[in-house]
């Protein structure tokens with residue numbers, strides 16, 4: 001609650017400025033209005049003007065400023081001159097990654113004595129339900145050109161836009177406050193500060209040196225700070241709705257064209273919101289291609305056919321609702337989506353749709369069942385998670401109908417030149433598909449291996465969460481992925497080194513296979529509700545795989561992994577604590593934290609409580625959070641309950657903190 005009180009203290013001079021005239025605008029109109037900002041009055045000279053919001057203090061030292069309008073509404077001001085900011089860095093959890101990302105983005109901001117300071121020469125400061133200081137004074141210098149240039153630069157932000165933030169805010173929380181400052185400084189320093197009722201964040205913008213010159217204007221955001229308001233970091237952020245069911249048809253021709261019709265059941269969690277915010281891919285670059293692929297809704301309607309207004313930009317979709325939401329009263333929306341999104345990486349005869357190929361909530365609200373009819377031009381063969389309802393060939397198309405009956409976080413579909421064989425044992429079907437030619441020997445071995453792994457996981461994690469598991473070869477090396485009911489595994493798994501089971505576990509591929517199959521427990525059955533909780537998926541899958549290797553092959557591979565995790569922990573631990581791993585801009589340290597330090601913490605806890613209690617904890621956690629989102633808070637609580645010890649200090653020091661435990 002600290003942040004709220006700070007913000008309210010500052011904004012005590014505020015006067016509510018939002019105007020009811022805006023209330024009827026739909027999503028598309030709102031985005032258009034906030035996109036086309038204009039200077040609203042003559043520039044005036046300003047000096048020593050201070051604007052404070054939460055942890056941020058902006059000082060407009062000296063220069064000129066003018067008001068900024070979105071349509072007829074004044075929403076803020078634009079400043080050119082000499083300015084500086086101070087942002088509180090008194091936050092031990094995020095201080096390491098603040099510093100690391102400042103270095104990584106080569107930002108000129110510095111942290112000293114608990115304050116991050118920076119400077120700027122241009123600032124656009126916009127706010128709703130917050131009144132900014134009045135602009136008074138003698139005439140200043142003209143701002144039109146600088147303002148136009150500033151807007152053009154900031155519209156290249158690929159991750160957030162003022163227009164989307166303010167439009168979303170008007171649709172979902174019009175009575176709450178929002179503040180956004182877009183700062184440009186000497187050199188390449190660019191910053192975005194944004195605060196609303198739930199979060200406060202400071203972002204440093206950075207660019208890539210793309211080969212494609214047209215893309216060099218693109219800005220990406222490094223999170224320097226993100227702080228929850230009105231809750232702790234251990235709590236899940238509030239969210240407006242749950243996507244509880246999706247019913248789709250997917251048609252793929254023999255080119256790149258994808259056509260999806262998805263009917264979504266949305267269950268609002270709050271009353272009175274006028275729109276929904278989704279993630280939906282709008283464009284994507286295939287490697288080696290200069291022209292992006294596009295994907296967009298052709299129409300969005302209610303289930304009785306009424307068209308709904310929407311806006312779709314930078315993978316964000318805002319949709320106006322036909323009437324304000326009523327909590328717990330489900331509504332159905334139908335999306336007709338088209339584009340050339342079927343990307344065959346490296347020219348392979350295969351494509352893979354992982355997420356946001358239908359509109360998805362960004363947050364813990366993604367908990368959906370799925371029913372799909374997938375029609376793919378032969379000879380491509382489709383795979384998707386869930387129970388197979390039918391698999392037939394109709395008029396030159398291979399058709400698969402499947403259903404996932406439990407709430408999941410990812411619904412993925414793939415198709416390609418695949419040949420497969422399946423094996424059923426009891427209620428469980430394992431289906432392995434090799435890329436290109438049918439590799440019967442490898443398929444049969446992988447099927448058998450998967451059953452062995454599942455059997456062991458059932459012993460210590462409980463019943464396997466899916467009735468069918470599809471293991472699909474990716475025609476490259478060194479990676480894996482595991483959405484519900486699917487395991488993607490690269491080609492080395494299909495090569496002849498796969499020999500009888502004891503030899504199988506000698507190489508990394510078996511560890512990877514064990515890791516990917518474990519994701520059906522960690523990630524699918526127990527979901528992770530936010531990027532801060534991703535270790536619940538990756539670190540737990542990794543540790544489960546290590547236990548499996550230990551069971552099948554004795555202590556040697558487990559000890560090898562342990563040494564590996566320890567080395568990774570030692571290399572990465574000072575960069576960020578585990579929950580903030582996804583803020584790291586370089587992938588190496590992120591990987592070391594989630595796949596190294598995370599399992600190392602679990603190994604330390606395992607050693608501390610012993611086999612019996614640790615395995616009881618793992619199984620109980622799976623049981624308690626089956627088909628739910630888990631949290632680290634629950635991990636500490638349940639382990640504490642099972643082992644009758646208080647693990648809060650352990651998690652404070654090693655999970656929220658950057659220390660590495662001693663494991664003797």
Ligand SMILES: [Zn+2]
Pocket residue numbers: 515516519537538541
């Ligand atoms: Zn994984």
